[in-house]
Every structure is written in structure tokens, then in C-alpha cells.
Amino acid sequence: MENNGGRPTAPGPQRNRSADNHVSINIENLNLAFSVQEKLMSLPTLSSECCIFRVPEKLRHSHKEAYMPRVVAIGPYHRHSQSVMQMEDHKLRYLQSFLGHNQNCRLEDYIKRIRSWEDRARSYYDKQIDLSSDEFTEMMLLDGIFAIQLFLMYWNLEGTPNSDRIFGKPWMLNDVRRDMMLLENQMPFFAIEGLFEMALGSHQRHTPVLLELTYGFFMPGVKMEEVPEAVMESEVKHFLDAIRLSYLPSAKKAPYDINEEVKLIPSVTELVAAGVKLKRGKSNRLFDIGFNNGVLEIPRLSLYHTTESYFRNLIAFEQIYYQGNSYLIDYIVFMDHLVNTPADSKMLIDLGIIENWLGNEDAAADLINSFCKDTFLWTRNAYFYSLRHELVAYCQRPYNKWKTSLKRDYCSSPWVVLSIMTAVVLLTLTVVQTACSLLSLK
Structure with missing residues (x-):
């Protein structure tokens, strides 16, 4: 070996820094890929039988x-x-x-x-x-x-x-x-x-x-x-x-075209103003709501202090698991549209359609209105789709509005009716008397 007298040897050829960086990046990519692969392997499979959920x-x-x-x-x-x-x-x-x-x-x-x-x-x-x-x-x-x-x-x-x-x-x-x-x-x-x-x-x-x-x-x-x-x-x-x-209703209805509009029905107060009569239905099944000859029959809905938890969990379950068959959500949305104010809930309570154990009509209205917050209605399976259209169409007929206005303004009490009848009789007698006077002049 050649003695260099203690002098430092000349440095060898420098390593390519870009190559080192490239190797380092490749190792990092491999490590990350290995980590992601481990997560993929440990990922639980999604079962078709999954039906018990955490609430969103x-x-x-x-x-x-x-x-x-x-x-x-x-x-x-x-x-x-x-x-x-x-x-x-x-x-x-x-x-x-x-x-x-x-x-x-x-x-x-x-x-x-x-x-x-x-x-x-x-x-x-x-x-x-x-x-x-x-x-x-x-x-x-x-x-x-x-x-x-x-x-x-x-x-x-x-x-x-x-x-x-x-x-x-x-x-x-x-x-x-x-x-x-x-x-x-x-x-x-x-x-x-x-x-x-x-x-x-x-x-x-x-x-x-x-x-x-x-x-x-x-x-x-x-x-x-x-x-x-x-x-x-x-x-x-x-x-x-x-x-x-x-x-669930015993008879299912065919789904509607998703592009068809779901009507927003009037509130109880608006329905009554348009001539719709409300009546408590005899059935104990919530979905047996019917509308015939201007009469809307609704089965009784009981509101207890446990009702909130009861319906919220049913709604959550339908929203997660039964998206295409959200019948209870459709019922809740229907009732939510009917009840906009405490006056609406009071009318339903007075008619026996709502059995209220919550204290007052304000609490009943607040509970019904709160159910639909953050709730999605799957419109293809809107069970009350046709009923909504029938109610809206009935309320939009001018004759029904006129008839209701006449009853409200002129037939609100027996004395008002008697006064109107007296006025009609007097008017008729006046017309007859005038006609007779004209005939006698000829």
C-alpha cells in the first residue's frame, strides 16, 4: 500500500443526492402503502344483515x-x-x-x-x-x-x-x-x-x-x-x-315518480277555512287517514311524555335502514304540515284527534313540529301522496272558499241566520209590492 505521508487521501466520487432522495421517498411510500394495507385488511366487512345502528x-x-x-x-x-x-x-x-x-x-x-x-x-x-x-x-x-x-x-x-x-x-x-x-x-x-x-x-x-x-x-x-x-x-x-x-298499512301503494312534486298541505286552520271538516277516525291504525266528500278522518294520536323518544327512534331507524319504505316518516311529515301553530293542535285536541298528555296545546305543537327537523322524506314512497293532492285541490276550488266564507260571515249564529232570513223576506215583499204597484198603473 502506498504511504501518503499522513496527507489526507483525495475524496472518492460524490454520491448522487437526487438518487438518495429517490430511494428515501420510495421507502416512505412502501411504508405508507403497508400501513394502509394493514388498515384495509382489518376493516370490518359491511354485512347485509346490519340493522342495529348508532343514531346519527x-x-x-x-x-x-x-x-x-x-x-x-x-x-x-x-x-x-x-x-x-x-x-x-x-x-x-x-x-x-x-x-x-x-x-x-x-x-x-x-x-x-x-x-x-x-x-x-x-x-x-x-x-x-x-x-x-x-x-x-x-x-x-x-x-x-x-x-x-x-x-x-x-x-x-x-x-x-x-x-x-x-x-x-x-x-x-x-x-x-x-x-x-x-x-x-x-x-x-x-x-x-x-x-x-x-x-x-x-x-x-x-x-x-x-x-x-x-x-x-x-x-x-x-x-x-x-x-x-x-x-x-x-x-x-x-x-x-x-x-x-x-x-305499517296493510295495503302498500306503488311508488311515485321521483320527479313528481309532493304537495305541501295546508294547516288545520287553513283546511277548515277552506271548508274541510275534520273528524276523528274510528280506526286505531295511524295510517287509516281518509278524505271523502270534504271530510278528513284522522285516527287518534296519543301524545305522552315517552312519545318523543318512541317516535324519534322509529324515525332514526327508518331514515337509516328503510329509506325506500319510510312510511312512519311520511306520517310524521303529514302531521307536521297539519300542525303549524298551537291553534292547530288545539283544534285537533278539541276534536279528540290528538290525545294530549303533555299539558297544553303549545307543547303538543312543539313536539310534532320538532320530529321533522333534520329528517329526510323519501318522496318515491310517500304514502299520503294522493291524499296531499286531493286536499290541496279541494282547498283551491273557489266554490268551497265562497261557501265557507258565507257560513262563517253570515251563518255564525241562529240570530244572524234569522236576521238574514227576515231581510230576504222583507226584500221579497218589497219587490212583490213594487211589481203590483207597477201593474196597477197600466
Whole structure:
């Protein structure tokens, strides 16, 4: 080796800086691609069976309490909420009682069957459920048996002990019923039905089927034999879905052209001013609204303090899952158009069309008007499309307006009518007298 006497050697050829940058960028791109690929691989698949949703923020933000459980959690979304923790021990008591009275299957049999449904049950939720297989299976077992035992006890109230945490306190029963209607507080109906069949399938001669028990619990006061065919013949997704199905009209209407205009109907006050007569319908089905010979019949709508939560969750479910069949949304929009002011709601209350437990007509009007905020009506399936057109056309006829104006201005009381009749008689006599005088001059 040649000695350079301690002098520094001459530098070799310089590396190409652009090439280094190019290699660095390629490595960064590969790392980012690998990271994105990992996310794609871990992305949960969208199931066609997904039907239990978190309520969208645009619906939730101003009415959060309407979607939150108060005393009991069903399913995974609210199981750690502080307000529902006390009911978890009661679920264990119901399981203990259920196992004691239904000995067709052992606890291990129920667990084994539920675990076999786990993948399908998870696919019902729109969010990935961060629970182990054991945790998820236990939750499904406790919640499913809780619902079955609750329905059976409600069906046989005479045999329910007064010490029961739910049935011993009427307000608690109402809160439980309310909570089990919430969209975010559901579990797959097929799982509850499967547990029911395991326990009672071969011993149901004296026990209603699960759908009848469900309908009886959520529709208190309605007879079992009145369970709508739409409920009994459908593949029910969960409790809220069963409730919605019970409202649907028996006869569906063909969808309309999406380009056709949906008429904005006049308010109650405007309808009456145009000559429309309002009448409470005899049917107890909300969709049986009819208009014949100037008479608009509307079935009674009951407004309780739980009605807000009830309808908001039905509306949210339809808006997310049943966009092409948003019948309840169409009904709510129809009622919203009828009620613009407290005067409109007062008229409906006076006629018995609205049963108001909210205190006054202002509260009734505010509640009905608030339902449609941030709610989208899918116009192709507007069930009351034709009815809207009929009402608008009737109100636009000049003859109806003239007739109503005549009644209002000149027939408002018997004395006014008597005065008009007297004036007509006097006018007639004057004309006759004048005619006779002219004839006598000839």
C-alpha cells in the first residue's frame, strides 16, 4: 500500500443526492402503502344483515336523552353506562329463575348455541364490538333470557311477585319498556327467538309465540289476537323493527315518480277555512287517514311524555335502514304540515284527534313540529301522496272558499241566520209590492 505521508487521501466520487432522495421517498411510500394495507385488511366487512345502528349525530345533538337508556342496557352499545349497572344483577336473577322453571336445556346448552350464532349476531351491529367471544356470548345470554323472562312475567302478571324490582314498581316497568324500544339498545331477534324455542319450543301449547309476547309487552292494552299480519309474517330484525312493522298499512301503494312534486298541505286552520271538516277516525291504525266528500278522518294520536323518544327512534331507524319504505316518516311529515301553530293542535285536541298528555296545546305543537327537523322524506314512497293532492285541490276550488266564507260571515249564529232570513223576506215583499204597484198603473 502506498504511504501518503499522513496527507489526507483525495475524496472518492460524490454520491448522487437526487438518487438518495429517490430511494428515501420510495421507502416512505412502501411504508405508507403497508400501513394502509394493514388498515384495509382489518376493516370490518359491511354485512347485509346490519340493522342495529348508532343514531346519527345530526339527529342526536339536540335530543340526546331520547336515544339513551335510563335503567337497562340491551346489547353492547350502552352496557357500561352508569345508569344501567344496577339492572345487571337483576338479569342474573331472571336467568336463575328461567333456568329453574325451564329445565329442558342446561345452561351449557344455551351457551353453546349462542356461541354458534356469534358471527351472525355481531354482523347485526354497525360498529365493531370490542368484546371477547366469552364476553359477547355472556351478554347475549343475559340480555336474551332477560327479555324472554320479562315477557313471560308480563303475560302472567298474576304470578309475578310484588317484590320484583321491575313489576313491583310501575314506573320502572315503563322505563324498561321505553329503553327496550331504543335503536341503540337492541339485540338480534333471531337469537332471542332461538333461546325461546330451546326452552319452550315443545311446550308452547299454553304459551303464546314470542312475537305475540313481544307485541303484548310493547303494545299494552292490545289483544294478542290483534297482532298484525305484517309482524307475524315478517323476518323481524329486533324489537324496534317489530314495533315499526305493527304500524305499517296493510295495503302498500306503488311508488311515485321521483320527479313528481309532493304537495305541501295546508294547516288545520287553513283546511277548515277552506271548508274541510275534520273528524276523528274510528280506526286505531295511524295510517287509516281518509278524505271523502270534504271530510278528513284522522285516527287518534296519543301524545305522552315517552312519545318523543318512541317516535324519534322509529324515525332514526327508518331514515337509516328503510329509506325506500319510510312510511312512519311520511306520517310524521303529514302531521307536521297539519300542525303549524298551537291553534292547530288545539283544534285537533278539541276534536279528540290528538290525545294530549303533555299539558297544553303549545307543547303538543312543539313536539310534532320538532320530529321533522333534520329528517329526510323519501318522496318515491310517500304514502299520503294522493291524499296531499286531493286536499290541496279541494282547498283551491273557489266554490268551497265562497261557501265557507258565507257560513262563517253570515251563518255564525241562529240570530244572524234569522236576521238574514227576515231581510230576504222583507226584500221579497218589497219587490212583490213594487211589481203590483207597477201593474196597477197600466
